[in-house]
Amino acid sequence: MTNASDWQGAVGKSWAQEWQRTDTSFGELTPHLLAAIAAEPGETIVDIGCGAGELSIAVGLARQQASVTGVDISDDLVKSASARSATPNVTFVAADASQLQPEGARPDLYVSRHGVMFFPDPPQTFAHLAAVAAPGARFVFSCFRKPSENDWATSLAALLPPSDPPAQQRFAPGPFAFADPDHVRACMAGWRDHSFTPVDFVYVAGAGVDPVGEAMALFRRIGPAASALRNLPEAERTEVETRLLALVEAHLAGGRVTFPAAAWLITATSDHRNG
């Protein structure tokens, strides 16, 4: 489980410092999102949970007449995104999506790459986003399908000591919180006409001159291995690191460390009628 205070604190800081590596890891998903977004009208575009801003910038470059605002709850990520962006129609704002008050025109297109499954109260937040958007606004976002379809997650989990099962709660924010389409429909209060397109992509853990070193650096800072490693006593940490290295080396091929990954591309239309 990764909650809002994790993103506002250490997790957001790690993602901000590691943005080149997280861009690489998700990079093969971005063209699928851009193709889905290109099929939608929209001049006032908001990227929810924009992180370090790769998708916001790509959308801004593809739609130069549109204004694109990346919104994220982490100040550190908004600073990273702002520092790297030189795209005049793209701006970044630190805000919690559940209380977003867009300035100027109402958003007519929300986009997100894996940024919406961390809301503590998804029905409230989706209803709020519909209420502050233009009537008939569209949403295009990606999220992971279930862990058993995401080899990177199951392989990492197999290396780590078992953790306590999370407390049973209806909306537990986390990377796999939106794996079940029925649950997503229940979360998306204020939105209708959902479509779910499965996208299989390659999760690139490491590339470049030292792909194994890059993948180790990514997993030490980002995701489930990072949080387990932070909390383990030294002897156990060394053992997990050894197993992690063997896993990474086993996935090295063609100069990259890759894992099969599975996402949903989800679209929906705002049902909010009061404008």
Ligand SMILES: C[S@@+](CC[C@H](N)C(=O)[O-])C[C@H]1O[C@@H](n2cnc3c(N)ncnc32)[C@H](O)[C@@H]1O
């Ligand atoms: C998995 S990261 C994805 C980041 C980015 N979209 C990308 O693809 O690199 C999830 C992002 O959602 C943001 N986030 C989580 N809860 C949020 C909220 N309530 N409002 C705005 N952003 C939120 C986090 O700070 C984080 O940047």
